[in-house]
Amino acid sequence: MTDASAETLEEQVLGAVEHRREIVNAAIDEDLPIDEPERLYEAVRYLLDAGGKRLRPTVLLLVAEALADVDANPGDVDYRDFPDVNGEDVDVMAAAVSIEVIQSFTLIHDDIMDDDDLRRGVPAVHREYDTGTAILAGDTLYSKAFEILIEGDAPADRVVESVDVLATTCTNICEGQARDIAFEGRDDVLPEEYLQMIEHKTAVLYGAAATIPAILLGADDETIEQLYQYGIDVGRAFQIQDDVLDLTVPSEKLGKQRGSDLVEGKQTIITLHAREQGVDVDGLVGTDDVDAVTEAEIEAAVGRLEEAGSIDYAKEKAQELVETGKNRLEVLPDNESKELLEGIADYLIERGY
Amino acid sequence: MTDASAETLEEQVLGAVEHRREIVNAAIDEDLPIDEPERLYEAVRYLLDAGGKRLRPTVLLLVAEALADVDANPGDVDYRDFPDVNGEDVDVMAAAVSIEVIQSFTLIHDDIMDDDDLRRGVPAVHREYDTGTAILAGDTLYSKAFEILIEGDAPADRVVESVDVLATTCTNICEGQARDIAFEGRDDVLPEEYLQMIEHKTAVLYGAAATIPAILLGADDETIEQLYQYGIDVGRAFQIQDDVLDLTVPSEKLGKQRGSDLVEGKQTIITLHAREQGVDVDGLVGTDDVDAVTEAEIEAAVGRLEEAGSIDYAKEKAQELVETGKNRLEVLPDNESKELLEGIADYLIERGY
Numbered sequence: 001m002t003d004a005s006a007e008t009l010e011e012q013v014l015g016a017v018e019h020r021r022e023i024v025n026a027a028i029d030e031d032l033p034i035d036e037p038e039r040l041y042e043a044v045r046y047l048l049d050a051g052g053k054r055l056r057p058t059v060l061l062l063v064a065e066a067l068a069d070v071d072a073n074p075g076d077v078d079y080r081d082f083p084d085v086n087g088e089d090v091d092v093m094a095a096a097v098s099i100e101v102i103q104s105f106t107l108i109h110d111d112i113m114d115d116d117d118l119r120r121g122v123p124a125v126h127r128e129y130d131t132g133t134a135i136l137a138g139d140t141l142y143s144k145a146f147e148i149l150i151e152g153d154a155p156a157d158r159v160v161e162s163v164d165v166l167a168t169t170c171t172n173i174c175e176g177q178a179r180d181i182a183f184e185g186r187d188d189v190l191p192e193e194y195l196q197m198i199e200h201k202t203a204v205l206y207g208a209a210a211t212i213p214a215i216l217l218g219a220d221d222e223t224i225e226q227l228y229q230y231g232i233d234v235g236r237a238f239q240i241q242d243d244v245l246d247l248t249v250p251s252e253k254l255g256k257q258r259g260s261d262l263v264e265g266k267q268t269i270i271t272l273h274a275r276e277q278g279v280d281v282d283g284l285v286g287t288d289d290v291d292a293v294t295e296a297e298i299e300a301a302v303g304r305l306e307e308a309g310s311i312d313y314a315k316e317k318a319q320e321l322v323e324t325g326k327n328r329l330e331v332l333p334d335n336e337s338k339e340l341l342e343g344i345a346d347y348l349i350e351r352g353y
Numbered sequence: 354m355t356d357a358s359a360e361t362l363e364e365q366v367l368g369a370v371e372h373r374r375e376i377v378n379a380a381i382d383e384d385l386p387i388d389e390p391e392r393l394y395e396a397v398r399y400l401l402d403a404g405g406k407r408l409r410p411t412v413l414l415l416v417a418e419a420l421a422d423v424d425a426n427p428g429d430v431d432y433r434d435f436p437d438v439n440g441e442d443v444d445v446m447a448a449a450v451s452i453e454v455i456q457s458f459t460l461i462h463d464d465i466m467d468d469d470d471l472r473r474g475v476p477a478v479h480r481e482y483d484t485g486t487a488i489l490a491g492d493t494l495y496s497k498a499f500e501i502l503i504e505g506d507a508p509a510d511r512v513v514e515s516v517d518v519l520a521t522t523c524t525n526i527c528e529g530q531a532r533d534i535a536f537e538g539r540d541d542v543l544p545e546e547y548l549q550m551i552e553h554k555t556a557v558l559y560g561a562a563a564t565i566p567a568i569l570l571g572a573d574d575e576t577i578e579q580l581y582q583y584g585i586d587v588g589r590a591f592q593i594q595d596d597v598l599d600l601t602v603p604s605e606k607l608g609k610q611r612g613s614d615l616v617e618g619k620q621t622i623i624t625l626h627a628r629e630q631g632v633d634v635d636g637l638v639g640t641d642d643v644d645a646v647t648e649a650e651i652e653a654a655v656g657r658l659e660e661a662g663s664i665d666y667a668k669e670k671a672q673e674l675v676e677t678g679k680n681r682l683e684v685l686p687d688n689e690s691k692e693l694l695e696g697i698a699d700y701l702i703e704r705g706y
Contacts, residue, residue, distance in 0.1 A: 113485035132466035143523035156509035170496035
């Protein structure tokens with residue numbers, strides 16, 4: 001690895017993510033231009049343009065690089081004409097954009113359902129525009145993701161398999177979101193139920209990001225399967241870390257009210273653990289209105305969860321999942337991109353926001 | 354045609370639609386069962402189970418029959434193992450279900466955006482459940498449609514082309530809905546803009562229904578294109594007739610408030626024509642609240658539109674489109690299914706509700 005001595009792995013990971021983010025952003029401009037009707041497409045692009053680390057597309061591109069065993073200097077790689085197992089060109093960037101587009105659609109619709117006002121530090125789409133436009137922007141992103149995915153020029157049987165993965169992923173995300181909402185009214189959610197929920201709500205999109213490049217490039221079935229499971233493992237870890245960050249990161253840095261999950265009564269592995277330890281989770285915060293809660297209330301609630309060991313418990317669970325996920329990468333040749341995929345897994349649970 | 358002497362064409366068309374509707378309903382049960390989480394899937398199935406003539410899937414099945422030149426007695430046809438141009442089996446029923454599933458998704462989301470209370474004589478999904486569940490039910494139907502379409506076992510290149518048509522169709526529907534909403538705030542909509550809007554909002558799904566079976570069965574490009582245009586023509590005629598029916602059919606029969614388009618300020622070819630004739634369209638009804646309007650107000654408004662010749666003008670436009678659409682069917686062999694496709698085109702503008 002060039003300059004490996006001078007950089008920590010975390011710095012290398014952040015640099016790799018940053019570099020690929022810019023390339024992905026340029027590709028989003030190409031594959032999802034502001035079209036007519038303009039107001040719709042502005043709403044379609046609004047959240048995508050508000051920020052985001054492009055972690056899922058970066059995972060997708062890194063898997064492609066690792067499989068092709070190319071030098072992972074992104075400036076040298078043409079993701080639009082990327083060599084598959086037979087040396088034929090495949091546009092893996094289209095697939096990367098497609099994954100980010102699906103992510104954006106789910107955030108827009110989730111924010112309507114959860115009535116969240118802020119996302120990425122700016123008003124949610126249904127606040128900046130209106131609910132109807134936000135529904136429609138999400139619906140447009142949804143179909144655009146399929147249009148973009150199939151433009152990737154891979155052999156037709158691989159495209160069909162990728163479409164199947166993407167469609168099943170979307171169905172799972174809906175099922176996970178439905179469970180997440182249903183859990184809010186329950187105080188008897190089992191840990192297995194919670195893990196299944198976050199697998200569907202969050203992890204499957206990481207699974208799709210990791211497995212679709214393998215499918216498009218013609219990898220063998222075992223590789224396709226292990227990469228999917230890598231995505232599931234790190235995706236679950238990512239969601240658990242998100243639950244931790246919601247409680248531990250200041251609101252300004254989080255881009256939304258700290259502790260909002262707790263206020264809204266969302267079940268997380270933290271609240272499940274705390275309840276098992278006898279903590280009165282529902283009584284931790286005296287309001288279910290995110291706008292009415294005080295920092296002091298959140299601070300006290302987080303203190304109780306820390307005392308119960310629930311936040312440490314979540315961190316350990318995330319750590320275990322990351323280790324399992326990294327082991328799945330044995331199917332890949334040893335190269336810098338593989339190291340970065342291991343590094344991203346670590347980064348997902350070490351990130352501060 | 355069996356018993357041709359005893360039945361009018363309209364009776365034959367209605368019989369053919371009715372017969373295929375039942376087969377399509379059975380296929381919906383197979384391809385979209387009530388899964389876990391149950392409340393989500395009940396919402397997913399709610400509108401599908403509330404009724405609907407299954408016109409689009411019927412068009413799809415009739416095109417398949419016409420192309421294969423099979424005896425159009427549906428009891429004798431196995432749509433799950435349907436012969437393509439090479440005699441290989443393709444599941445065209447999966448595609449038919451897929452089209453109806455997309456139709457259902459768009460109705461559920463449209464009803465939220467338009468804040469409509471009733472659909473098919475029952476509460477809209479966001480009224481029977483809640484807005485979040487309705488958004489999620491629509492999103493689930495969306496991905497299920499793609500999952501179901503690609504299960505059809507056709508050669509991969511044809512599946513990819515079908516997915517492309519379906520995804521583009523969904524994008525167009527969103528664009529059409531966005532225009533429809535934007536038009537509500539304008540009094541200078543041009544007839545061409547209106548026709549483009551209904552092409553996207555409504556006609557493209559008929560286009561997809563007519564062209565996807567041709568793609569899946571391996572028809573030539575000219576046939577694929579003409580069938581698409583048949584769908585566009587009859588789909589536009591269908592929307593114009595819908596606009597006419599909204600004004601002329603009693604609320605009980607319509608399953609929602611008569612004249613609701615007028616109350617909500619929706620632009621239709623009828624209001625565009627009336628405005629050209631100097632009618633003060635915005636002043637026709639004194640409220641924009643569907644619950645507050647009286648039958649007498651609607652009656653008077655419809656009277657003014659009739660005097661201006663606007664309703665007759667719309668009927669003529671629809672008739673022209675149906676004739677053009679029927680001429681597109683010259684690419685099909687002469688058989689009973691082709692006659693039924695002509696008959697359906699006529700039926701779409703002759704139907705009373």
